[in-house]
Amino acid sequence: MHIGYLEDDPQQAAMVKQWLEEGGYQCSHFDRGAEFIQEVKSGAFDLLLLDWELPDITGLEVLQSLRLSINLDIPVLFCTQRDAEEDVVKALEAGADDYMVKPVRQAELNARVSALARRAGISGYKKEVFESGPYRFDLSAREAFFDEELINLTEKDFDLAVCLFTNVGRVLSRKHLLVTIWGVTADVNTRTVDVHISRIRKSLKINPDNGYRIKTVYQHGYRLETIDSE
Incomplete structure (x- = not known):
């Protein structure tokens, strides 16, 4: 399974990428939302892992753009420091499938990713x-x-x-x-x-x-x- 990972903190990204790869997943990391959107549109990923705060646009805006533009039908997990209830609600209403708050724990991350993949069946896009x-x-x-x-x-x-x-x-x-x-x-x-x-x-x-x-x-x-x- 190929995971597209959007995170602007290089240390956090390196750690999480290593954990995912240790869990048997392929992971491609991006630190800019605009670049990430273009890659996701190519259909390269089976699951998306998104941070909220980014240098160019927010992770929420990334998700909203993807849901509108390409009939996205793959699991999306937010991983962010934002822990306010209203932020969780915004992400879920925008189409996120799960939401976890930093600091990230390896076992929990891999369990959430595994559960999302299992429930979704990695179905890809709705229509060709x-x-x-x-x-x-x-x-x-x-x-x-x-x-x-x-x-x-x-x-x-x-x-x-x-x-x-x-x-x-x-x-x-x-x-x-x-x-x-x-x-x-x-x-x-x-x-x-x-x-x-x-x-x-x-x-x-x-x-x-x-x-x-x-x-x-x-x-x-x-x-x-x-x-x-x-």
């Missing part, structure tokens, strides 16, 4: 192919189709389209899209998102005649809507 109306997205081959016609999309355009179509009716902020798709946060020109939205709208023929439209939400972001939902 996602369909919505005349659109079909092959998440494994990273191919997009409209009425069975293959549409050539760039890597970022494909990720953006999947994010929109898996969140129909939900407003997605420009900041969220920048973190999720580009792995970047503040001080980045949000026009990047606008340009790519315009491009996929044209490439995928997203218009009322085909049952969908991308609505601009003033000073916030975008929402993909079905026309017959009104």
Whole structure:
């Protein structure tokens, strides 16, 4: 089993990584949330271990982005110093499967990881192919189709389209899209998102005649809507 581990404290990370490997698991460590998101989206991991406090974005924001963008269906365990009840609730509501407070104990960590893996059956992603109306997205081959016609999309355009179509009716902020798709946060020109939205709208023929439209939400972001939902 391959564990993706997000932790910015190098000493803590080295210790926990060693413990997991001693428990028979493969473990890849990351110390930045944006980089971690991109790796998780590749489907490389069977379980995620997340710290909360990070240099770029929080572990909670990482989890929220992943749950929204790629239909994540693998176990997630938070391991953090934050012990307030409201933080535990926030993490669980965001989709975490378990929560443990530092300092970490080796036997407890391995027991929690083992229990999560056993309950989940390491099922990976929910779907390899996602369909919505005349659109079909092959998440494994990273191919997009409209009425069975293959549409050539760039890597970022494909990720953006999947994010929109898996969140129909939900407003997605420009900041969220920048973190999720580009792995970047503040001080980045949000026009990047606008340009790519315009491009996929044209490439995928997203218009009322085909049952969908991308609505601009003033000073916030975008929402993909079905026309017959009104």
